Amino acid sequence: MIPAADSAFARRSGSPATLGSTLAELGRQQPVVFDELMNAPLVLRHHDVAAALRDTATFSTRFYGMGPMSQALIALDGVDHQRLRRVHNRFFSAAASTGYAAAVAPIAARTFGALAGRAEVELVEQAIARYPMEVFLALLGVPDELGDQGLAWVRTIMMWLGSPMDPTLAEPGLQAHVQLSDYTSQLVRRERHGDRDNLLGEIVRAFEAEGAYSPEAVTASVLGLLLGGFETTIQLMSATLSSLLLNPAALGRVRADRGLVDAAIDEAFRWANPTAGLYRLATRDTDVSGTAVPAGSMVYLCIAAAHFDEQAYPDAETFRLDRRGTHLGFGLGPHYCVGAPLARIEVTAALTALLDTCPGLRLDPGAQLSFHYGARGFVQHGTEALPVLV
Template sequence: MTGTPRLSPRRTTPCGSGGYLALSVPEELGGLGATMRQVLYAQAELARHDGATGLASAMHQYLTLMQGFRRRKGAPDAEGVLRRVAAEGIVIATSGGSDWLWPTTTAVAVDGGFRVSGRKTFCSQSPAATVVATSAVLGDEVLHFSAPTTLGRKLAVLGRELPVVFDQRMGAPLVLRHKDVSAALRDTGTFGTQFYGMGPMAASMIAHDGAEHTRQRRIHNRFFSPGVSRRYAERIVPIAVRTFGSLKGDRAELVEDAIARYPMQVFLDLLGIPDEVGDQGLAWVRTIVSWLGSPMEEALAAPGMQAYQELSDYTRTLVEAELTDPKDNLLGEIIRAHLDEDQFSLEACVVAVVGLILGGFETTIQMVTATISSLLLNPDALEQVRADRSLIEPAIDEAFRWANPSAGLYRLVLKEVEIAGTPIAAGSMAYFCIAAAHYDEEAFPDPARCSTGVPGCGLILARR
């Protein structure tokens, strides 16, 4: 394909006349009544033949599906939109109001509705659209903004009717109820992490159970002993002050400029790595974590393996240099712990360092992001923590539940099992949905409330 692909009226007209634009409109409103899954299959087939039309029409289909959802939830205006899609063939374009995080489009209430002012430099399918859907700020409220509770609450509702559902894209059953997720994550005899042994993480602690896991855990505990950890804390606090203290002004890109960089700066300092490696290290870790977080996604495998190899090669040079010229840092503690256990090898130390970076990096980002977002979105909880510093630890625990830092975890099914009446075969993968479990009303009477006064009951799920 050459040139700039675009959805033109010439391409849209057949879609409208053939009823395709009303694909997801309910039949009783004049549409074809397709489910979301059927729409996705249809869009995939359309995109195979004409990528531009498939991409742009996806915007219309998304908004039509959204109106269907709003209708089911009782929105009074949704049915009218759906009827117009079916009867008039209107094409809905979508615009994000210039920026999703800090929108420049504003809305002012006037008689009969709102006056919207803004500018959007790119609006999908605008040449063919008859209606434009946008988002705007009304006073201090971002009208489109979604709370971090949305995913967990919706999946928990689904879980009350269907405790286990199969996701075709993930290629695995999703377990949604708290009691099932909690029991499975504790049952290492039935649900294991050995699938990590099929990739570059094969030698790491997470890929093993039993004696080998215990041995590696014992070595890790040596270089995270209480005395050593206190020395680490003395070095970490100034890094935190420097990283977050550099944020200026009323607004900041908190995740990119501070939260994502903070754990990397900590590891660079503790391991004695030059600061200039920071950006490259961040890129390696993000690529690897994306792959490990979605091991069934083939598109992530090749770049993930390459990043893992490059990070391992670089780490190997660090270990070799530390052996030649020992220093008082975390890398030296790792080497000494392996020597003291009579388990030293160059590769064992490389695996330990890489595993530490990968695990600590993602966990720290999730913890800090979840805690900050939970407190900012719950001002009363924030004031409680400010007034009583003893609530900091409970607030972190509760944030791990309320803000869903992890959607869930894959596990390898080691023996045939039945969950909530659904049989799952040995050798298959299952996905245990922590987000849904943390909003299960049978486990949490008021799951939407962020409470800093009581340690988060979901902690066992979020941190396993």
């Protein structure tokens, strides 16, 4: 057992790769180990993590069935999950995503273009943190003035989700969820009588096409996208930028060849691992590499460790734009992140805009970076600040 004080999840580092590297080293010694801080056994090897993510019958997400995510994809299995997944596939089709990309690009250009000409910038709070909310407001056709209130609601709900047993967070979180749900439901009801070419319109039409429309179902879907993709996108952008800034040769290659942007995002999601891992509930007695996992127990599928498993990623410590193979940052199997296309669109637009307007972008050599689990108060691995010279 790893005592809470010795857990890798309790440490800070100047590199986003340290968490995964440290846990992978532990995984080379033993495939599964109980971590007192995470209150669960950590599954550390790539083969075991990938197998568990695919096996949703044994390693379930049903514990999400209570609270604000109870109607979201993550909480469903079987036929119900398949049906809702078909709906989501409709509004994240290739054609629809092309339209979203066209709408996101000018938002990114405005947000990150505003940094041009400054001497120094702290990227997270001054640009990255507000950007996903601005994207959602634009795609859903919501007035800009909701921005600050929307951010407050989402942060309060996510704090509750990240610490569901903390009674001081439950009441504010529940109240924020009710308020955000009511606001979103009004938008949904209004949109059904319109015919606008935006994300909300696509969602409404997708539910209607599958014969699954109800204001409640569409509202739950919109909230799931917002809650599931807001902070994750912030940390994915921070991970991509910090990875490139800490690897100047790779940054230079991407700056010279924008065709490498996708490769940079994928490798950053592996190397900087904003999704450190995922909890799953064992529905039956099983074992992982010889370690017994009783039915009813929780396990933590450690994606950060899997990303530095040399059996899956040779030369794992090195940030490589030519790496082949997929990362596990968006999950795997039936619960692969449904919002991944939108997250990729947002990060691609942001990175492109930033490189276009700030060609001299580099880390502030006088600043000390700090990466840790629980960054910004959420169950993500990342940083609160990314100071750069522009």
